Amino acid sequence: MSIAIRPLSTPDLDRAAQVLGEAFVDYPWTNWCVAEDDHLQRISSLQRIYLEHMALPYGSAYIDTTGHGVIAFLPPDTPAPSAAVSAEIADLHGDRLDHLMAAEERMSTLPVPDGAWLLATIGTTPQSRGAGLGTALMKHGLTELDRAGHACWLDTSTERNLPLYQRFGFSVVDHITLDGGLSVWRMHRRGA
Incomplete structure (x- = not known):
């Protein structure tokens, strides 16, 4: 099965936020630093904010054409969000x-x-796991x-992610x- 990846755009934000919310609802990092009440909605809203206010205007973000996977990268000079967004x-x-x-x-x-x-986020819907979508997103973005010629870095709080990266x-x-x-692991990748 061929997986097609395209740049994320503003009309994709709601779907992308939903995908990432589902992907991170049981992730150790988000369980640790995002309140438990309305947990899924909080994570989805946070992901939408980061995509809308950071990845789209300053970085690069991609979604597969079926809307089941998202990846986003941020450059080192991404400005901090405004006071209202913060x-x-x-x-x-x-x-x-x-x-x-x-x-x-x-972590600073x-x-x-x-x-x-920064590889800021990557996630797929639960039903898409194991189908090669995460791999396709990584290959495309990297x-x-x-x-x-850009190097890349990331943080992960799941040890099982280390071999993938x-x-x-x-x-x-x-x-x-x-x-x-x-636990949080910092990982680096050299640019080509």
Whole structure:
């Protein structure tokens, strides 16, 4: 089966947010730093904000033509969200905002290659898992970064993701354990 990937556009935002909400509803990071009440809606709303206010205007984002998978990258010079958007993000994290703030402080000390882009998010719907969609999204997005000679980095809080990312040339450069036992691995990939 051939998988077609295209750039994400504004009309795709609701669907992309839904896909990523479903993909991250049971992810250790989001379980740790996004409030439990209305958890799926909070995650979907956060993903939509990041796509709309960061990935679309400054980075690159892609969706498959069936609308079951999304990937987004951000350049190193992506500006911080406006005060209003930041307030919305804080509100969506709810009673776990302090977890996010503490994590960002700790993770800010982890290495990032000069000029590297961030693999900000990748996710597929549960029914699409195992069909090669994640692989197709990674190949497409990384090929675009390679064309421009950009290195890439990411964070993951699931150890089982490490071999997947290693298949695409990422290497673990650091690992931290946050309060409550949440593990985060920082990974880097050289540009072509």
